[in-house]
């Protein structure tokens with residue numbers, strides 16, 4: 001390992017500790033929150049009243065008995081070597097689902113039908129290799145488990161036709177294996193969680209610059225497997241753009257990918273593994289391009305008269321530069337609900353759309369980009385709100401998921417979804433998704449607030465991220481399924497991406513496979529068949545099972 005002198009380490013939100021999550025309450029238990037009057041007031045304005053929906057206490061969440069015999073469990077223990085195999089209720093419950101709202105509602109309502117039969121924690125890559133071999137031989141389905149933050153059903157593999165299902169938890173693979181400071185490449189084991197990876201990078205003067213909202217829980221391998229995008233993607237890029245190389249362990253052997261920054265050696269295997277969501281095997285190592293830790297960071301707020309004006313300003317910066325590090329725009333409703341100034345009452349809120357514009361880098365680079373961006377945004381009708389809204393956003397950027405738990409406990413259905421499209425179709429897609437949500441939920445007698453923001457920008461287009469809140473119906477899982485189906489059908493009809501960064505899992509499989517077409521799906525299934533002939537790795541995730 002080539003070491004370098006550590007650079008400055010800014011003390012900020014990247015110092016989040018790595019903590020164990022509660023099975024159905026997000027994040028660090030010391031940060032759990034209750035509903036503020038501002039939130040209940042905003043919900044009340046659109047007719048969403050709150051009512052108590054207490055969750056099933058943890059101790060009462062009991063998964064079905066493990067389906068693996070004592071003999072099979074013994075041979076699994078032998079295969080995993082130095083790692084561990086657990087059939088404890090709590091462990092299996094914590095690996096039963098991801099973190100979509102339906103996942104949480106099912107757990108909270110004690111509908112634990114699909115907990116894995118065992119949780120296996122290999123100590124290293126060799127352990128992963130032998131567990132996958134064992135699964136292939138024994139026809140036991142295996143779910144690669146990073147941080148478990150999937151919001152698309154990526155952890156609920158099909159059990160049908162298998163001897164059992166195990167969760168392969170990669171938590172022990174959390175080391176920084178190599179530092180190539182000259183090339184600015186770090187090699188991480190796949191189970192390294194976001195804050196730990198950032199801490200390890202900082203010890204060498206670098207930042208990965210990848211800050212998804214799930215940062216506290218998600219892992220390097222999960223970022224690659226699900227093509228994650230972080231909140232600073234305008235400056236640092238999406239995670240798939242940062243990946244220089246990967247190691248993929250399959251039931252048939254191991255594949256090493258990426259030995260140069262770019263290559264003309266045929267199709268790029270990185271692109272086959274990125275976004276494969278465990279369907280082709282387990283990513284055990286990721287080589288990531290990193291950048292020097294920023295000397296300076298400045299975040300500011302801008303107000304635009306409406307969403308169209310704000311979107312035009314973001315497009316101008318995304319296409320012609322200079323690019324801020326963070327660039328996002330809330331629509332009118334999201335701006336109203338979040339309030340640009342937390343001291344303003346709802347009545348005082350001047351409306352419009354809030355953009356967050358952030359800069360990170362050297363002092364000179366930040367000053368130059370900020371000055372140029374200020375001139376452009378002023379010319380395009382933006383109103384400068386100063387650094388207060390920007391810094392408030394930066395400080396609270398990982399807090400929103402904490403709010404979901406008290407909302408669910410107070411009878412509010414709250415969920416997010418996202419897509420991407422070209423600039424020329426942005427308004428059409430936003431309107432179509434909003435209509436699908438309001439119609440599908442309104443038809444069930446539950447008025448909703450659909451909020452939207454532009455979360456990631458590109459030269460040719462952007463991603464649209466929707467948050468929707470409604471009163472919970474008697475069966476909120478069924479209620480949301482109707483809305484989600486309506487949105488999926490809309491995305492299929494209008495030809496927008498099934499997902500920009502959450503991935504496919506099972507929730508988006510219909511739109512994904514319809515858009516790809518039979519030939520392309522069969523080609524992907526053929527790759528899976530070659531790497532995983534028994535079909536044991538994440539069956540039914542990403543791709544439908546051939547012949548099922």
Ligand SMILES: Cc1cc2nc3c(=O)[nH]c(=O)nc-3n(C[C@H](O)[C@H](O)[C@H](O)COP(=O)(O)OP(=O)(O)OC[C@H]3O[C@@H](n4cnc5c(N)ncnc54)[C@H](O)[C@@H]3O)c2cc1C
Nearest residue numbers: 146147148149150154212213214219221222228229278283
């Ligand atoms: C509150 C919240 C906020 C979120 N915000 C964002 C966001 O801002 N940006 C964003 O991109 N996503 C976001 N997500 C979604 C999620 O965090 C990402 O998809 C993330 O990349 C998943 O990482 P993970 O380690 O938790 O993976 P997991 O959830 O454990 O796994 C995701 C999928 O990949 C597979 N998998 C996991 N690790 C591996 C591996 N090493 N090899 C092969 N397959 C593997 C799993 O089987 C599963 O199918 C959010 C989720 C939540 C709950």
